Amino acid sequence: MKATFLAILYLVLVSCTAKQQSKVETQHAYEYALIIHGGAGNFDAASFGEEGQLAYKAALDSALQIGEKVLQRSGTSVDAVIAVISYLEDNPLFNAGKGAVFTHEGTNELDASIMRGKDLNAGAVAGVRRIKNPIIAARMVMEDSPHVMMAGDGAEAFLVEEGMTLVDPGYFYTDKSYERLQKALKEEKLGTVGCVALDKAGNLAAGTSTGGMTNKRYGRIGDSPVIGAGTYANNNTCGVSCTGHGEFFIRYAVAHDISALMEYKNLTVEAAAREVVMNKLVEAGGEGGVVCLDHYGKPAMVFNTTGMFRAYINSEGDRLIGMFKEE
Ligand code: ASP
Numbered sequence: 087m088k089a090t091f092l093a094i095l096y097l098v099l100v101s102c103t104a105k106q107q108s109k110v111e112t113q114h115a116y117e118y119a120l121i122i123h124g125g126a127g128n129f130d131a132a133s134f135g136e137e138g139q140l141a142y143k144a145a146l147d148s149a150l151q152i153g154e155k156v157l158q159r160s161g162t163s164v165d166a167v168i169a170v171i172s173y174l175e176d177n178p179l180f181n182a183g184k185g186a187v188f189t190h191e192g193t194n195e196l197d198a199s200i201m202r203g204k205d206l207n208a209g210a211v212a213g214v215r216r217i218k219n220p221i222i223a224a225r226m227v228m229e230d231s232p233h234v235m236m237a238g239d240g241a242e243a244f245l246v247e248e249g250m251t252l253v254d255p256g257y258f259y260t261d262k263s264y265e266r267l268q269k270a271l272k273e274e275k276l277g278t279v280g281c282v283a284l285d286k287a288g289n290l291a292a293g294t295s296t297g298g299m300t301n302k303r304y305g306r307i308g309d310s311p312v313i314g315a316g317t318y319a320n321n322n323t324c325g326v327s328c329t330g331h332g333e334f335f336i337r338y339a340v341a342h343d344i345s346a347l348m349e350y351k352n353l354t355v356e357a358a359a360r361e362v363v364m365n366k367l368v369e370a371g372g373e374g375g376v377v378c379l380d381h382y383g384k385p386a387m388v389f390n391t392t393g394m395f396r397a398y399i400n401s402e403g404d405r406l407i408g409m410f411k412e413e
Pocket residue numbers: 125126276277278296297298299307308309310328329330331332333
């Protein structure tokens with residue numbers, strides 16, 4: 087009797103495991119994948135000239151190529167995120183690094199963060215004024231300090247100790263690019279940048295960098311350097327980078343909420359991102375969007391504005407670059 091019971095139990099367990107395995111096997115994993123955003127906002131084709139659209143698409147295309155090269159050579163997802171975001175920070179089209187927006191007081195205060203999905207280590211800098219590439223600074227906080235977030239003068243002092251050279255705050259002012267972009271975007275300058283990468287070792291990393299919101303008050307910090315709000319990565323679920331009205335993304339812990347919906351409710355990355363961006367944030371009045379990769383390299387690009395600069399590539403040659411809703 088006992089033996090029969092044990093035999094039945096064994097058969098049930100074996101069939102459950104086989105079912106679970108077949109569920110896992112039907113999920114197609116890419117060898118590597120990369121997803122990028124360059125900010126979300128209420129813009130359409132008419133907001134940009136033909137030339138403006140081409141410039142943004144060319145920049146996203148170059149960013150994809152830069153990141154893909156790193157991943158093809160078996161570089162880490164952290165290296166890919168750093169390479170992509172530093173490139174976008176150096177490009178004045180975007181509201182990060184060189185092209186950072188101006189505060190109400192006419193200064194530039196930059197925020198950035200990075201997170202590793204393998205061990206949940208993370209680093210961030212907030213309100214820095216003399217760092218050319220805040221994403222590199224965020225990595226230094228992650229790798230070379232016992233802290234997760236460092237702000238303002240203290241962050242800059244730490245980075246100098248670590249060997250980083252500061253730039254003059256004037257570096258972030260370019261009359262020409264500033265005026266050109268103001269004209270192009272009519273209302274507010276957008277263009278926060280973010281990137282999520284999955285490397286060949288199966289590790290996710292996510293990063294975000296921004297000048298914040300135009301006309302922000304001195305000392306205002308947005309969601310971009312806040313782990314769990316603007317950036318999150320966990321190999322068990324997904325990597326997320328956000329863009330939009332930061333105060334809402336902080337209050338709704340958007341990036342972590344997407345990961346949590348996958349972890350606790352078994353939602354797909356697309357369903358989780360939709361739930362947060364199209365339901366929760368819309369109800370709250372929070373505008374913006376997210377780019378995510380799940381741990382198989384499957385993307386989600388969800389935004390509740392009319393546009394979001396975005397791009398995706400994977401190891402099988404799927405490729406997408408878009409700006410508007412219908413792309
Ligand atoms: N989320 C950024 C902030 O609030 C701005 C943006 O993504 O456009 O600082």
